[in-house]
Amino acid sequence: MTQKIDSKIEEAQNILEDLGLKKQYHNRICALTLLALSKIKPDDSWQDATKSNQIISKDIIEFVNKEYLADYQPNTRESFRKNALKPFVDFNIALLNPDNPSLSQTSSKTHYALSDLALETILSYNTDNWELAVKKFKLEQFPENSTDGILLSTINISSYKSILNDKIELGRFNVFIGENGSGKSNILESLAAIGAVKTDDFTYDGLSSRGVRFARPDLMLSSFLSSKQEDSIKISLEFNTKNLTKLFESTIYPANKSDIYTRWIDENKYPLEGINNDLIKSKIRQIIDEINNKADDLSVDSVLNKLFEPSGSVTADNSFDPYQKMLTEYAIFDLNTRSLRGITPSESRKTPLGLNGEGLDLLISSFNAYERDFLTQCEEFFKWLDEIITDKDDKNKGLGLKPGRSTSTLYFTDRFMLKKNNILSAENSNEGILHVLFYLALFISTKTPKLFAIDNIETALNPRLCQRLVMELAKLSKLRDKQVLITTHNPAVLDGLNLFDDSQRLFVVSRNGSGHTVTRRVRFKEDFKDKPFKISEMWMRGSLGGIPNNF
Template structure:
């Protein structure tokens, strides 16, 4: 899957050949989150509308055109922001989105839009206020609506439209997850609700309950889960029990309960409120990979938070394995060097990218591939990154 992004925040002009499991490293402010958000804007454009509502539902921080459009010193601000994506089925979608700086509109307009299949044009428009649908002369699409959403259900017998509809279904699922401990514990309602789990970690208990059986967690054997949460011997989801949860703590309808392997049998149970936050992050991450209702394409910003470096390494290896098995696509950002040591870069579906900003502040994205020079260093990727050999580090 190849993406091109132009004039969005610090991403003046970048391209990305993404795999299924993509890890992005870079210093603070280098453009990692902007890249995840650019995919979110593209997803909204494919869905047929780019507005605060469609962006927020995907985890994109809403902002004015003045914040979204690149505004580097001594450079003219572009009229539009541009996105292009081509999948492995040779479906290519390109869109230019416009919104005036002085008087921003609630919705971005489709300045131009084009869909190609196997190099052949399916539809296209350029700077048109309305678009007449050739096969449906009584219908027209205004400039604030995307054309691809109107193809759903049309000509399902034609291979081209089947591919286009599959592309639409896949990309419109995209969401950016940024879990926070408060929502993982169930102490507050997630401001961005989604099924099966909120973008900030809300409804984790309910999602975990969907996957948990007597001896497995989704397709994962429980023993593998307890290898990561090594202080627990049992996990279940049940209503809160006042004997183990203070009455002064906000009480969700369901809570995750852990049984501590080291404690006395009648006093070994902990709720999500008292349990290690790292354990909740593990359940959150694995739920995204394993739950059948979770998106097939998503991002996790700050993947490593609340995790010990060695645990982050082991979770990365397991998480990437499950993502490939489930045929999903994900993008992760991290500041934890040991996450890199959990990557099997010999598998081309697993890819590592470094992002830096040049002297003018423009974000530059580069794929890090194993080559003879890196292999001959005989050092783990974590050390090579910290040493500055891979890029994606601050100039300190």
């Protein structure tokens, strides 16, 4: 009998591990709690699992004592609650008071039950469907984990700064290399520009809040010796999801080229597909009413200005348009250490993460258990790291653990230091972990943009760490349905790419003989896969291009 008991407990521990619980929750008490919630006895198959409401002392403890020959006393109730049931609830394996959610946790009637999703998954254990069942569990475990699979596949840019005319076919994880001044950042900015104009936010504040370097209109428009300057910027995008394609176009022109504060107008006010005719009619009706009431101001210019001005009462509702949402939330992140430490006041309007690293502590403190589990990857990157702490109430500040300049409530414990003084604040920790943690949070969270850019990802990072980080971020981009455009000047970043995976793409950006920014994708033939090579070395030798050759 003892052998059957140990075997069933081990199976329960394996289930907890496969469902993604941390190692600390693979212990005996967690395994026994899962068995009790599932009503699985030592001789039962997991296909016999059922769910029912259970009180800790009356049901769970009595079950494990009777069926698994344990000897837990009623005073161990808190151990079951804290060490097993709380993480089960956090991970949506169990539900707290499903019949009466408003019931206090300290009530004698407090009860727990398996979630429907957990029961459905457990019923597949030791079957051929287990792997698929676990995958489904992790996908549906938290509502925010759901994804739509939308990707931006193509960008066409005309007359934006150094880009006279360029077409780029993107993957999910895109890295751009090239000389300083080749136009890499201009590519990133073009997406922010169309995102701003679609929300009537093509202004200094609107663009700078997205990470764009704002300039006078005649400097935003391409200007080359070899060609006449165009009057407008043209950007078109193509999105793909499953078998569907969505097009966006913007032709943006300034009312006054020489006025830095002039209003920019988008000729393509709405997406090519799904134009909202009701909104257009409403806007025209509003203008006609105003003209009728004020006939003395009837002029062609006044009518046109009225037609194109932003309106507070008639606006497009894009809350249910995932494509528009991707564009409006797009931002270019360019980190600096003082912002990550919480020392520099936030100037970014972006939430939850600011463009320079603001808000990292608050975002991590809001992570659900599944998201939090991804952060354990930091332990692999930094061998000294023991734990990441978010001190919501900032109690550690009162203990003198930070000088007081920082507003960050983020702390780290060092496994090599004495336990009584091994807590480091964001202000005192090394800058590398803050940069890495920011990037991980950016990719992990569903609250951050789905489409975004990172300028100079290598800042503050060791070259070998850059390589490993890129490998992890490429993996996370698939798991968390993110799409990113990255610029770098560090060759080590390239060694983290797998260019035989079509979702990961490398582009070389350069200026042609006329000074126009042009982009070229780097591809390798399949028979190159088995040959030992480093992309970093190829870049440094000049085989890929994208390095200065004038000295």
